[in-house]
Amino acid sequence: MEIDAREVRAGEDLDWPRLVAWLRDRLPACGIPGLDVREDPRVAQFPGGHSNLTYLVGFGDAEIVVRRPPFGPVAPTAHDMAREYRWLSAMHRVFPLAPRPYLLCDDPAVIGSVFYAMERRRGTVVRAEEPPELASPAIRGRVSEAMIDTLADLHAIDVAASGLSPLGRPPGFVERQVRGWSERWMRSKTTPLAEMDALSEWLREHLPPDPPTPSVVHGDFKLDNVMLDAADLGRIVAVFDWEMSALGDPLVDLGILLTYWAPTAPPEQRDALTTVTHRSGYLTRDELLERYAARSRRDVSNIRYYEIFAVFKIAVVIQQIYYRYVRGQTTDARFASFGARVDYLARHAAHLAEHA
Numbered sequence: 001m002e003i004d005a006r007e008v009r010a011g012e013d014l015d016w017p018r019l020v021a022w023l024r025d026r027l028p029a030c031g032i033p034g035l036d037v038r039e040d041p042r043v044a045q046f047p048g049g050h051s052n053l054t055y056l057v058g059f060g061d062a063e064i065v066v067r068r069p070p071f072g073p074v075a076p077t078a079h080d081m082a083r084e085y086r087w088l089s090a091m092h093r094v095f096p097l098a099p100r101p102y103l104l105c106d107d108p109a110v111i112g113s114v115f116y117a118m119e120r121r122r123g124t125v126v127r128a129e130e131p132p133e134l135a136s137p138a139i140r141g142r143v144s145e146a147m148i149d150t151l152a153d154l155h156a157i158d159v160a161a162s163g164l165s166p167l168g169r170p171p172g173f174v175e176r177q178v179r180g181w182s183e184r185w186m187r188s189k190t191t192p193l194a195e196m197d198a199l200s201e202w203l204r205e206h207l208p209p210d211p212p213t214p215s216v217v218h219g220d221f222k223l224d225n226v227m228l229d230a231a232d233l234g235r236i237v238a239v240f241d242w243e244m245s246a247l248g249d250p251l252v253d254l255g256i257l258l259t260y261w262a263p264t265a266p267p268e269q270r271d272a273l274t275t276v277t278h279r280s281g282y283l284t285r286d287e288l289l290e291r292y293a294a295r296s297r298r299d300v301s302n303i304r305y306y307e308i309f310a311v312f313k314i315a316v317v318i319q320q321i322y323y324r325y326v327r328g329q330t331t332d333a334r335f336a337s338f339g340a341r342v343d344y345l346a347r348h349a350a351h352l353a354e355h356a
Helices: 016-030 081-094 137-155 173-188 194-205 251-261 285-296 303-326 333-354
Strands: 042-045 053-059 062-068 101-105 115-119 215-217 226-229 232-239 246-248
Touching (some): 016 062, 081 101, 137 215, 137 226, 137 251, 137 285, 173 246, 173 251, 251 285, 303 333
Antiparallel strands (some): 101 115, 215 246, 226 232
């Protein structure tokens, strides 16, 4: 179903009067159709997600999405809204599925953090529960094809010709990724976990060479970060969450997609980090690989390395959330079981590495 926002009262979570005043002063210069800042705004929060917070602010016929980091202390370099805004500003010009960003506020005094405002896209986002209209093997197959084709098309963008080169430093990208996520693991560790330490070492020892030409790497390409056309579910209308985007090895994205395509939780657990793509009609891992290789003409023979890195990275992301929960920096009850999820992922990645 189309993503809905839950109503929030002015003053809940955010300093809404300050946010609305800031938007009123600046949005008219953005040329947004249907915008009328003289009207009282409609405010709501989008559900779902475990990290950044997303709100909806309506002025007249225009709807503005506001995105900010989670409340409380966060890991260094995480939840960089200014970086995501810069990437969206560049990508929207060359990749229409990237929503248009309107404004960046780098003054934490306004709502307590850096935030940005962007356009709202309408459609269907698939999370832990599959909408009834998607419960058809034929439609699931079309969604699968749209996902892998969109990823290949993103990776086909000519970085130099599109003026994207200043956004990143491609040489050594995978090595920096492994080092960075290993350091995040060490900073967020709550109990010893030998598998994670061993995986960090294995990833460093088996680093792949840089690709011949760099690509745009989304960094978190998965089903619930895309929006499907509600009238034609086999068509993608938006790609969200560009916070971890970079220039580098595109197979990092493919590894992430394949990892999230399969269950990343024990069978008895169902939440927003689980998947629906094991159901009949969705392309299998091997079918996704074959279609990506054919469309991109890339060598995917070493994809197992990227899948192992993806599992390691997801485990660290979940551990960072769990660390905040253990330290009392968030009280969200959903996070209480995240330590067990990290253990599960670590064992899974260790098994993959053992047989790689």
